[in-house]
Amino acid sequence: MLPDDDAFLSEITLQSGRAPELVPGTTCVRPAYSAVMPSRIAQVAIDAQQPQVIAEFWCAVLGWVVHDIEDDIVWCIGPADGRWPGIDVGPTPDAKSGKNRLHLDLRADGVSTEEELERLLALGARKVDIGQDTDVSWTVLADPQGNEFCLLKSTVQELQASLG
Numbered sequence: 584m585l586p587d588d589d590a591f592l593s594e595i596t597l598q599s600g601r602a603p604e605l606v607p608g609t610t611c612v613r614p615a616y617s618a619v620m621p622s623r624i625a626q627v628a629i630d631a632q633q634p635q636v637i638a639e640f641w642c643a644v645l646g647w648v649v650h651d652i653e654d655d656i657v658w659c660i661g662p663a664d665g666r667w668p669g670i671d672v673g674p675t676p677d678a679k680s681g682k683n684r685l686h687l688d689l690r691a692d693g694v695s696t697e698e699e700l701e702r703l704l705a706l707g708a709r710k711v712d713i714g715q716d717t718d719v720s721w722t723v724l725a726d727p728q729g730n731e732f733c734l735l736k737s738t739v740q741e742l743q744a745s746l747g
Contacts (some may be wrong), residue, residue: 623668624668625668627685628672629670629730630673632674632728634673637672638670638672641726644689644706647663648661657672686730688734689734690739691734693739703734708726
């Protein structure tokens with residue numbers, strides 16, 4: 584069992600005199616657990632009143648396929664080659680309320696961000712305001728059942744070029 588975060592941060596802060604900093608390009612691990620293989624994200628779960636509708640939306644957005652339909656209620660989707668992570672879309676009787684605590688950030692790949700935004704809107708996404716500033720570099724969207732996601736300003740190719 585891992586020590587609780589507050590105790591861990593307090594211990595590191597007392598030893599060094601300051602809170603630990605996350606540095607781009609470094610691994611974020613607790614020193615006592617650095618030799619342990621990290622977990623991998625296998626699936627992201629989305630609750631939906633109409634799982635098939637949301638699974639089909641995300642398959643169209645990402646160019647993915649349906650791998651399985653578990654018990655005729657949970658739609659398991661992912662890349663055609665089976666790579667991880669995938670998305671499991673399961674049923675809920677509840678309508679979405681409030682802002683998502685976790686969301687997906689997308690980048691246009693092979694097209695401009697503007698072209699990708701138009702494609703996402705044509706697939707059923709809609710622009711939403713969750714209180715973001717007007718000058719942010721991303722567009723906040725929602726899937727057909729209101730789950731937010733973002734389209735980032737720079738494309739995959741622009742990001743790769745900036746990284747060298």
